[in-house]
Amino acid sequence: MTLDERKRKILQSIIKDYVATAEPVGSRAVVRKHDLKISAATVRNEMADLEEMGYLEQPHTSAGRIPSEQGFRYYVDCMMENEHLPEEQLEDLKQAITEHVRDLDQVIAHVAQFLSQITRYTAFIVVPSIHASQFRYLQLIHLNPGEALVLLVTNLGLIMHRRIDIPPNITEEDLESIGKLFNQVFARRRLDALRHTDLQALKEELHQRRRVIDNALDAIDLLLQDSHEERVVISGVLNMLNEPEFKDLEKLRRFLHLLEEEGAIKNNLPQGVGENVNISIGSENSEEMKDMSVVIAGYRSFGEMGKIGVIGPVRMEYWRAAGTVEAVRNIIKEMFQ
Amino acid sequence: MTLDERKRKILQSIIKDYVATAEPVGSRAVVRKHDLKISAATVRNEMADLEEMGYLEQPHTSAGRIPSEQGFRYYVDCMMENEHLPEEQLEDLKQAITEHVRDLDQVIAHVAQFLSQITRYTAFIVVPSIHASQFRYLQLIHLNPGEALVLLVTNLGLIMHRRIDIPPNITEEDLESIGKLFNQVFARRRLDALRHTDLQALKEELHQRRRVIDNALDAIDLLLQDSHEERVVISGVLNMLNEPEFKDLEKLRRFLHLLEEEGAIKNNLPQGVGENVNISIGSENSEEMKDMSVVIAGYRSFGEMGKIGVIGPVRMEYWRAAGTVEAVRNIIKEMFQ
DNA sequence: TGTTAGCACTCATTGCCGTCGAGTGCTAAC
DNA sequence: GTTAGCACTCGACGGCAATGAGTGCTAACA
Known part of the structure; x- marks a missing residue:
């Protein structure tokens, strides 16, 4: 599994060359480019060894060698130094x-x-995903009659939102007071602590304006699902x-x-x-x-x-x-x- | 510029065939596929005409014809019927x-x-772009000490937001009251009516908590810029x-x-x-x-x-x-x- | 024992025909 | 005006030889 210095040099040359040109590398090219003090024939012998060991392969008989995946693996594990960028x-x-x-x-x-x-x-x-974010703020915003926006903000400034239907007679003030309620319940909790069951429990607790709250809770539930992605x-x-x-x-x-x-x-x-x-x-x-x-x-x-x-x-x-x-x-x- | 019925038929055949196969269409193929009651030779004459008029072209001498851009243009303008989908x-x-x-x-x-x-x-x-949307709602949300979120909602439920820096001693209540102020000023205006100069004027008007307001206004300005895209x-x-x-x-x-x-x-x-x-x-x-x-x-x-x-x-x-x-x-x- | 030079061998690539066939344009006959 | 016939064009395809890069093997050398 361990290669001697010369084999390593040859493997490295072939890898560098092949990566640069995408062409199989011949024995002559190795000695020429990296002026090793040995002849092409010697390199050929070494290359045959490297092939047998699985580090090189030959696309066809009369072509040069290319590094195998195993060859790259060896290079990456045992020889490579990361190049720092300027x-x-x-x-x-x-x-x-x-x-x-x-x-x-x-x-x-x-x-x-x-x-x-x-x-x-x-x-x-x-x-x-933003599991671990904290709940920071929830707002119910009146858009148009019968339509509102649930807005959920995390402590990282991430914003999730979703439109919901509301009964047409709900006013902006109603929404505001409902929003306040949510905020109290959710304050500073982590998003992943707000599970489906919690939401259900909250739903039970609240009697007033059930319709708005239901829809808002559904929306929040969906938002939380997304937050897991x-x-x-x-x-x-x-x-x-x-x-x-x-x-x-x-x-x-x-x-x-x-x-x-x-x-x-x-x-x-x-x-x-x-x-x-x-x-x-x-x-x-x-x-x-x-x-x-x-x-x-x-x-x-x-x-x-x-x-x-x-x-x-x-x-x-x-x-x-x-x-x-x-x-x-x-x-x-x-x-x- | 106007073609007789037979030329139109031939042009149409060639277009249909070429579009389907991406290959030049020969005179024989035209008669065979669309069983016109004329011979290939006649078609060839017509094709020569169509080529001279610029509706067809020939990739090389011994190939069939393909429609030129002008040919497609004629077809689209004068012959085509849209195909309805099921x-x-x-x-x-x-x-x-x-x-x-x-x-x-x-x-x-x-x-x-x-x-x-x-x-x-x-x-x-x-x-x-959302020029024409109405401003619906603005909220300043306290995220962390020294950091807040400007949140702008339009009547279509579109949400734009941006983080801003705030002096660390500003409280949630402060932000809320500033937010109220903005809402009063902006209420129900169209986004494209909120121009830079308006924002500047508002800036001048307000003395208190200048720092927060400045930053919020800058943020809003940027959001509005985006809204023009x-x-x-x-x-x-x-x-x-x-x-x-x-x-x-x-x-x-x-x-x-x-x-x-x-x-x-x-x-x-x-x-x-x-x-x-x-x-x-x-x-x-x-x-x-x-x-x-x-x-x-x-x-x-x-x-x-x-x-x-x-x-x-x-x-x-x-x-x-x-x-x-x-x-x-x-x-x-x-x-x- | 490791290294090298020499040489025969392999094989993809290239360029060069020759053949094939689809398609044309032209002409003469209908 | 239409059609049949025919010579011509030209790309596609396949076979073939030449080319050359590269190998593996062997024998000689240090």
């Missing part, structure tokens, strides 16, 4: 964040865009068109399809990602993503786990992707403190 | 709308999805991958690029669309969309003009697209009444 670019991102700090959605969108631009892969951010933000899908592996329209279609429905991508990301940068290569992913690689890292946001990373072809510049994902993750981490 | 499908859509009537965003998303699914092209909906909702991008014209990766990239930035697509849609269904073929569009066609119709929503339609290749089933766009537009129209 301080100034990070400064740009920090700048952009502080400019939009008022609006979490915008910050997230910016970060995703930054990540995809720098890496030139497709970036994603999984924004955790993670969101996924994606940026840089087009970057994939530059990768020669997506010349194949079928691959491209599968990839785009995966992104089209929110849920699909979420369920296909590697599970159990901790705070470290994690790399998942080709068939290590689920069936749907078996010819892509994912570089992903976790971040904590108010007690919940979010994820950030990039998706690219197996032939990915892992060193650059990992370095960038790590740096951006750290910035997010900072931001949440 | 009542039951429309019912499905109406059903879906009434189910989600609580949330305008969801309805829009549904309609777009429906349109793209039925036509198998890429659907878009331009949701007009149209939104574009897009669905069914992937449908394009089925069209053989997008085998060409360069075309595909240009198209996806256009969709990637919100603004780009908005600015490239045909201008001056009225309530009728409008068709814009190939180079009649802006440079960026010169090999696509757009079928578009307008709808009125609270005094503002919205647009709905589909984008497809020039080789589009205009009759089906136009029929569907029209039907869906009518449903939207109904919904807004």
Whole structure:
């Protein structure tokens, strides 16, 4: 399982070359580009060994070698050093964040865009659900006769809302007093503590204006359900068109399809990602993503786990992707403190 | 400029065939498929005429003919009848709308999805800005010490919000009283009547708690700016991958690029669309969309003009697209009444 | 024992025909 | 005005040889 220094050098050369060109790499190319002090024939012998060990493969007999998934795996685990991205670019991102700090959605969108631009892969951010947020404020707003708005605000400034029907004779003052009641009951509780059963209990308790309250409670219930959903933000899908592996329209279609429905991508990301940068290569992913690689890292946001990373072809510049994902993750981490 | 009956028949045959197969159509195919009572040779003569008039073109000498953009234009203007889509499908859509009537965003998303699914092209909906909405309600909500939320609700139930900084000694009660003040001043006015200068004037008028009010006014100002933006909702991008014209990766990239930035697509849609269904073929569009066609119709929503339609290749089933766009537009129209 | 030069072998790619067939334009006959 | 016939055009397709990159193997060398 452990390779000697020369084999490592050769494997590394082949990986760098192959990632850059997407072409099989021959023995001559290895000695030429990385001027090792050995001949092509020696390299050939070594390459044959590496192939036997499973780190390389040969598309056909008279072609050069390309790294196998196992080869990439070995490189990533045992040889790779993350490439740090220049301080100034990070400064740009920090700048952009502080400019939009008022609006979490915008910050997230910016970060995703930054990540995809720098890496030139497709970036994603999984924004955790808001279970742990505190209830801050509820308001019933009279819109038009027979129609009101339930508005729920969390301590993070997240806003959820839903329209409800009300009996036409309910006045603004009525709504206000009902709202006050809700606020008293809910004050400062965590969203995930407001369970369906609580709502039911509250419903029983209240006799007056049952109709409004019923509808409002239903609306709140639905809002809370939504709050349990993670969101996924994606940026840089087009970057994939530059990768020669997506010349194949079928691959491209599968990839785009995966992104089209929110849920699909979420369920296909590697599970159990901790705070470290994690790399998942080709068939290590689920069936749907078996010819892509994912570089992903976790971040904590108010007690919940979010994820950030990039998706690219197996032939990915892992060193650059990992370095960038790590740096951006750290910035997010900072931001949440 | 006017064609005799036989030429029209031939043009129509060629269009139908070409749209279905994406292959040049020969003279034999025309007589065979549409059993006209004339021979292939006659058709050839007519086709030569049609080519000279600019309605057909020939990819190369020994190939069949394909309709030119002018040919499509003639067909659309002078021969086409919209194909109506089955009542039951429309019912499905109406059903879906009434189910989600609580949330305008969801309805829009549904309609777009429906349109793209039925036509198998890429659907878009331009949701007009909300200039004409009425101000309904403003609330200042205390989030955390030093931080509050400005919340603005329109009579349509649209919600805009923004976080602001406040001096840390401001209490919830303070915010409430300031909010009341705003509400009095703004009550029932139209959003587009709340101009920057008004806000400035209000600012001058108020002496107390200047800091909070300043920040809130700034926030409102920004929210109003946003409210002037149209939104574009897009669905069914992937449908394009089925069209053989997008085998060409360069075309595909240009198209996806256009969709990637919100603004780009908005600015490239045909201008001056009225309530009728409008068709814009190939180079009649802006440079960026010169090999696509757009079928578009307008709808009125609270005094503002919205647009709905589909984008497809020039080789589009205009009759089906136009029929569907029209039907869906009518449903939207109904919904807004 | 590890390294290297030499050489035969493999195989994808490229360019070059020749054939095939769909489709045309033209002409002469109906 | 319509049609049949025929020569012509031109892209698509398949076979074939040349090319060249790259390999594996062997024998000689250090």
